[in-house]
Amino acid sequence: MGALISLFLITMFSFRPKFNKKNIPPPTPKIKERPKRLVKIPFHFQRNDIVTYSEKDMKRELYKYPGLLKTLGHAYQYEIIYTSKDGRVDYWFCRDLPTTTKLLKYLNEQGWTVDWREKPFVL
Template identity: 50%
Template sequence: MFPFPPRKPNKKVIIPQKKNFPSSSPRRVNIPSHFQKNPLITYSQIEIERELQKYPGLLRTLSHAYQYQVTFMDDKTENQYWFCRNIELTMVLLKYLNEKNWSVDWQEKPFILK
């Protein structure tokens, strides 16, 4: 008779299982590093309009990185916007601007440009 090679063991069949992710988990948002580093960021009206043309999702990104918006509006000059990370920094900024006799408006997110 002929010599037969030894039999190979049967391969184990692994059935892939579906992972159930919770549907309510929020999407991870990439916040640019310059927003992560700075607790306060300032934009003029012209700068923010230019940035919004380049990056239409800028306000959404700012609302992920910052909590409060301070707006200075004047008829003679252009609007100024400050975005602050926490209430303590916002209060310090408001106190400083009130000492300069600037009339400012502040709000929590969602941010709105006026």
């Protein structure tokens, strides 16, 4: 009977060491961040695959925005230059090679002789 009482007391009043429960903070949701561009490209250049400038427009824009060629270099890959017989110069800036080849084919069909190059752009 004494063994039964001691078993009863052990089960009723167990003196096992209590361990603290680890506090686990609730998981914070991961926010998807877009990669930040190193260079801020104006919306107009982001939206259009081809941008056209005449020589007069280009000089005016370069006067107002001296970093225009650098910005165009970040936004576009190819430059097409047309020089007419009277000395007028037109510039096209294209984003990718398929667009550039389509424009070159069209200009050749019109009978225009053009030069094209990749970055860096030089006037």
